Amino acid sequence: MKQKKASRHADATPHAAALIEGLRDIGYSLETAISDIIDNSITAGARQIRIITETSVDEPFIAVVDDGSGMTEDELVAAMRPGSRNPLSPRDAPDLGRFGLGLKSASFSQCRRLTVVSRKVGKTSAAIWDLDDVAIRNEWMVQLPDDISGSPGIDELGNTGTLVLWQKLDRLTGGMSHNAVKRAEIINRRIAEAERHLRLVFHRFIETPKRLSIELNGRQLLPLDPFATSNPATISDPEEVLSLNGSEVKIKSFTLPHHRQMSTTDWEDIAGPEGHLKSQGFYLYRGERLILHGTWFGLCRQSELSKLSRVRIDIPNSMDADWKIDVKKSSAQLPPVVRDRLRNVIERIQNGSKRTYLKRGQKMVDNKRLPMWNRILADDKIHYKPNIDHPAFSAFADSLPPDLRRGFLNCIALVGASLPVEALHADMAGTPEQIVPDSVDEDTLDQAVKATLSVLLGANKDINEIMALMKDVDPFRSAWDGTQRIIAATIGSKEKK
Known part of the structure; x- marks a missing residue:
């Protein structure tokens, strides 16, 4: 029997300078990069996370400080290693990590110098990745400085916890590295845009301040609930549970209130910069952390009548492979069995959203309510x-x-x-929320009210029913105070006669 020749092996170790530069272009934005750092803080049991930025100095920086469990030097060095965790390895339920790349790839996407200082059991450890240093040495060697006393943000670190410091913010300067004023303006604008993202992505954590508090430059971030669950007009369906490969997918549908049932501030807040039309659809959470939102996963089209429909999907971190969660934790794909179930969910909740709009429109054309149209x-x-x-x-x-x-x-x-x-x-x-009925002058309103009142009284309807009918249609609804005054004066004059 002929024996197979043994395979030869060749060294395929990647060039440090080339690969580490490649990690910068996975596709992070500032908000997704900061979110990845916060994921690590939550996994470490942090109860308070502070984001500190300084943009007006010669060397601007962004720092994220938490009060989590901290790391020893060995743990820190392991955390600084690209690919420090196998994505196939089991993770604890609160673990928001994925590939063991987040800390490094998220940081490198925004800066060229990453410093991590961690304090555990009274001992402080520090490690630095400087891409300029890696480019020169072309070695997978992380710096372990002996003195970090002058590092920005170090004074904010408590007895335990971790500081993640970004310096050399080349990706955030917008080509304005030599213009300090313009550079600060650009970075500040980007940070302001990231604020809403953090309020939304971590809203279920910060809804209970004792669970987690996130501060941005000393200001506590308020949760942004995309389902408006505190509004009594929000309609929610019972939660459905779908078993998949030994784990559970939880699905809960919501229909937002009509914009007239919310304050303008709340309506615009949950809509976001792209508006309600782009915010409808599925909201996928992994361990209560928002992964993806504002999509129907290709199961239907976004439409005006369904824009009040939102569906919360909860999955555990054990289902990452099933949903194809990416490194940035900002995209996913539907497993086939879930896709089939969601088709039924879409039909049901879209009908609910349509009813919210059509219910108000039908009042205009209900013959019992004297429609103008x-x-x-x-x-x-x-x-x-x-x-x-x-x-x-x-x-x-x-x-x-x-x-x-x-x-x-x-x-x-x-x-x-x-x-x-x-x-x-x-x-x-x-x-649509900016479309309002035109107002009428006093004389026009007086004529319309008296004519309508005369017909309704002639039909032997009592005053309470008349008031209810007229309050539901324009122009009376939009000028209800004047309508009530004219009704009272007309009824009073009839009674005197």
């Missing part, structure tokens, strides 16, 4: 026409001679035919 569905097309039977129109038309009455009704029909459908569609697709 009629919604007509014919030949698969929807038309809106002014309701010529509305008391405000019919009472005035009846007071006119026949020739003038015909001209008046023609004018009303012309207004309906000139409805700017395209402009309304464009506005509703963009900023």
Whole structure:
């Protein structure tokens, strides 16, 4: 029997300078890079995390200080090693890590000098990766300085905990490294943009201050709950549990309130810079840490009528491979079995979102509520026409001679035919919350209220029912104080007679 020749081996150790520069371009943004550092702090049991920035000095820096368990020198050196953990290795439930690359790749994406100082059991250890030094030596050698007393942020470190310090912020200066004012302006703007991301990604941790507090330059960050669970008008479905490979996927659907049921500040806050249309969809959490949001995973399209729909999906860190969580912990893919279940969830919760909008619209066209406009569905097309039977129109038309009455009704029909459908569609697709009914003057309101009141009283409806009917439709709803005053004066004068 012929024996196989033994394989030869060749040294394939990567060049330190080349590979470590490559780690800079995995695709981190400032907000995802800071989030990765915070993940490590949470895994270390931190209860307080402080982000400190100094941008106006000659050598600007960003520091993240926590009060976690800290590391010994051996543990620190291991943590500074690229690929310090195998992603296939089991992790404790609170562990937010993934590949053992986060600390290094996140830091290198923003700076050329990473210093980590950690304090554990009364002993302080420090290690430094300086990419300029690696470029010269071309060796996988981390610096272990004896004296770190002058390091920015070192005074913020407590009895236990870790300081992560970024210096040589070449990726954040926007090419303005020689213009201190412009450089500070650019970095400060980027940090301000990152603030909302941190409030959102870690909102479930900081909703309970005793669990975790995150500060940015001395100011505590407030949680940003994308589901508005504290608003009583938010609709939430029961949680569903799906078993997958011995672990559980938890799914909970929410329908946000209509914008008229929230303050403008809260509405804009949960919408974010891209608006509610781009914020609808699935919100994937790994260990309560937000991984991905504002996507339907290709199962449906984002639409105006479904923009109030949001679905929270919770997975444990043991399912990283199933969901293909990436290094940055900012993207994922649906496992096939979950995809099938979510199709049903989408149909149900999108119907809920549509009802929230349509419910308000239907009040306008409900015959019991004296609509100013009629919604007509014919030949698969929807038309809106002014309701010529509305008391405000019919009472005035009846007071006119026949020739003038015909001209008046023609004018009303012309207004309906000139409805700017395209402009309304464009506005509703963009900023529907900015579309409001036009106001009417006192004389117009007086005429409309008295005409409507006369018809409703003639139909033997009591005053409470009349008030409820009129409060639901414009122009009365938008001028309710004036409407109430006119009703009271009209009723009072009738009673005196």
